[in-house]
């Protein structure tokens with residue numbers, strides 16, 4: 432029989448020989464072994480199949496992070512069902528869109544969300560598609576899913592999957608237009624996980640501090656992929672809390688986080704080099720890591736944060752090296768097997784040092800958007816590169832710097848302004864903790880640069896910001912407006928929601 436490309440079967444090859452080894456160490460002191468995860472996922476797999484789910488069916492999961500949530504993910508993989516996770520923050524009307532688009536056969540939600548899900552399902556009642564079953568799973572593991580699974584068999588065959596079969600369906604965050612379903616294949620996920628294990632040196636000796644959500648690529652595929660593809664273990668926190676992270680760190684060897692995790696750790700007075708004494712690797716991604724955070728972290732702990740770059744559509748694309756120079760403000764060179772290029776608006780490849788649109792190609796890149804062939808064709812080039820929608824620059828040594836999202840680009844009087852370049856200049860000023868630079872409508876220039884500042888003590892006056900920028904930036908990049916606000920709006924992954932800032936300042 433040929434090798435089974437099913438991601439669970441691929442993980443299983445790397446499980447520890449002794450399955451009584453720990454997989455999870457929970458915040459309440461509970462330990463979950465590999466054998467428990469294997470058994471629980473088999474029971475859940477049988478439960479889903481008994482409820483009528485067939486390989487290829489989507490299983491929509493809108494639940495709090497828990498050990499059972501992880502087993503449910505593994506159950507979907509091993510039975511060839513497509514895992515479709517959703518942030519619990521989505522409302523009934525958003526949910527209604529996801530359900531009508533993904534057309535799952537089973538929905539799993541918290542008991543307190545049943546009414547919301549039923550309302551969403553009722554809104555889709557005119558559709559031909561009908562969700563077969565609604566099951567519940569709460570943060571403490573209670574609910575109908577586990578109650579049924581308790582009686583299910585612990586024997587479950589792993590479905591025979593092709594590498595191109597869909598393993599998971601995740602939706603884009605959809606800051607413009609409707610969220611798009613991103614299909615990820617067993618091969619996409621296996622390839623990326625294997626590459627990251629090799630690149631970052633994961634082994635069974637590792638213990639990862641896992642405090643990320645598991646409805647997003649970072650916590651679900653990058654973090655879980657590295658652990659399950661190396662037989663390692665995890666300290667399992669349902670969400671990030673700096674105090675709890677500091678207490679849990681001794682004994683851990685690695686952490687993956689969004690930049691906010693790192694700034695919150697630094698704000699904690701108990702976080703120091705001693706608490707990191709067993710740590711070998713801190714990884715950051717999903718949003719840009721400020722150079723200031725990178726430097727302060729190094730000074731406080733002696734550790735150099737490794738920054739990497741990826742997205743739901745592609746998994747990880749680039750990473751600073753495990754051994755070798757990790758450069759602040761860059762996301763490192765492309766991963767082995769990943770090709771990256773920076774092109775202009777006509778698709779011509781630009782030289783090193785020039786800024787343009789970042790395109791990527793590799794076995795990590797998704798096959799396309801769910802039931803949107805036109806959109807898929809639009810975002811891929813004729814020679815098979817995916818247009819990431821990020822503006823970037825590659826330096827002479829091949830290190831990539833992300834300059835911002837293409838849609839955040841400001842065009843002032845016909846000239847391109849990359850927000851990050853201005854943000855770096857403003858961030859360096861006394862009295863500025865951080866900034867976000869956006870474009871606002873301008874009668875003369877079309878768009879004008881607006882710097883939104885978070886103060887560190889007394890913020891600089893508008894005139895000072897402008898004068899400082901004038902000494903370092905071409906005139907068209909200098910902010911015409913400066914606003915001071917309390918905090919930058921961020922989503923759960925720490926990304927600054929510039930669309931909200933643009934809305935907030937559009938009318939003033």
Ligand code: AMP
Nearest residue numbers: 716717718719739740741742743762833
């Ligand atoms: P998501 O699909 O939610 O993971 O979002 C992907 C987007 O996050 C990318 O297209 C980038 O714009 C951004 N991103 C991810 N990692 C980084 C990073 N290290 N630095 C800057 N932006 C990043």
